[in-house]
Amino acid sequence: MSNNINNSVLGDEKTNWKVFTPAAPAYKLEELNNIFIEVTAKNCNQRCSNCYIDFPMSKNIKDFIQIDKIKEAIEDTKFENLYCIYLTGAEPMTHPDFNAILRLCLKRCNVCICTNASFLNEKKIRFLKKVEEEGSNQIFFKTSLAHYNEIESDKVKYRGNYRQTLYALKTLSRYNFNSVLSIQNFYKLNEKEIKEAFNEIFRTQEITNTDLQITISHPDFEDENFAKPSQKTDCMYGRTLCQNGIYTCPFLADDYRGRAGSSFKDYSKTVMAETDFCATCSKNNNYMFAIG
Numbered sequence: 095m096s097n098n099i100n101n102s103v104l105g106d107e108k109t110n111w112k113v114f115t116p117a118a119p120a121y122k123l124e125e126l127n128n129i130f131i132e133v134t135a136k137n138c139n140q141r142c143s144n145c146y147i148d149f150p151m152s153k154n155i156k157d158f159i160q161i162d163k164i165k166e167a168i169e170d171t172k173f174e175n176l177y178c179i180y181l182t183g184a185e186p187m188t189h190p191d192f193n194a195i196l197r198l199c200l201k202r203c204n205v206c207i208c209t210n211a212s213f214l215n216e217k218k219i220r221f222l223k224k225v226e227e228e229g230s231n232q233i234f235f236k237t238s239l240a241h242y243n244e245i246e247s248d249k250v251k252y253r254g255n256y257r258q259t260l261y262a263l264k265t266l267s268r269y270n271f272n273s274v275l276s277i278q279n280f281y282k283l284n285e286k287e288i289k290e291a292f293n294e295i296f297r298t299q300e301i302t303n304t305d306l307q308i309t310i311s312h313p314d315f316e317d318e319n320f321a322k323p324s325q326k327t328d329c330m331y332g333r334t335l336c337q338n339g340i341y342t343c344p345f346l347a348d349d350y351r352g353r354a355g356s357s358f359k360d361y362s363k364t365v366m367a368e369t370d371f372c373a374t375c376s377k378n379n380n381y382m383f384a385i386g
């Protein structure tokens with residue numbers, strides 16, 4: 095598992111930056127169970143106000159992963175015990191070859207589509223059910239909200255996101271898909287309050303087959319738990335595939351600090367968790383991206 099090497103937190107009063115260093119935990123890849131594919135690096139049909147991506151003004155072919163890259167990754171990991179391939183984004187369903195990518199990944203294992211839900215109308219969901227029924231592996235969905243209150247959630251995401259997400263969850267449920275609703279606890283609400291509120295929403299909206307995942311959005315650097323190593327991080331059980339190589343996790347996709355190698359033939363199995371994103375993981379003490 096992880097090695098705690100006397101963590102400490104430094105603050106810089108002038109810049110107000112907080113740095114998770116110098117002695118960060120080292121996380122070892124225990125088993126490659128999850129692959130996160132950054133299907134499109136910088137393409138989304140929405141603009142959430144809290145999104146960390148700096149979107150370009152126009153589309154570029156380089157924003158989309160090439161399907162050959164995914165074929166190569168699946169071939170290179172054929173002896174690994176993969177549980178799930180996660181299709182992430184920005185918004186993965188904006189990739190022009192999304193359906194082909196989905197079918198390719200489904201031949202290997204279960205697939206989780208991490209989406210803003212805006213493409214999930216009934217026609218699309220019916221189509222995805224047919225795709226799932228072509229084989230034996232399952233499609234899961236991961237959507238997210240920031241609050242159980244529509245106005246507060248949409249302030250963090252985008253206008254209309256709350257309704258689209260609940261509509262998608264309800265329709266997915268009718269088509270017997272399993273989904274996860276990730277609550278990015280931006281407002282630092284009490285977890286019991288979040289669970290009770292959403293359980294009531296699920297009940298009134300007749301949403302079944304949906305699990306809640308509550309993750310913190312910002313670490314509290316003054317909290318003493320912040321410096322404790324996590325028992326379960328995404329980098330202990332997975333790696334992220336981008337067009338230009340392998341990265342430790344989706345947080346650090348295309349970030350030189352998360353670079354693990356150029357392909358699954360040879361990549362780093364150890365992570366020095368020294369970024370501010372790693373601090374979030376340590377505080378959360380569970381997967382931030384994977385489900386289960």
Ligand code: SF4
Pocket residue numbers: 121327328329330342343344345346352365367368369371372373375376
């Ligand atoms: S941010 Fe990524 S590399 Fe750092 S601890 Fe979390 S999962 Fe691991």
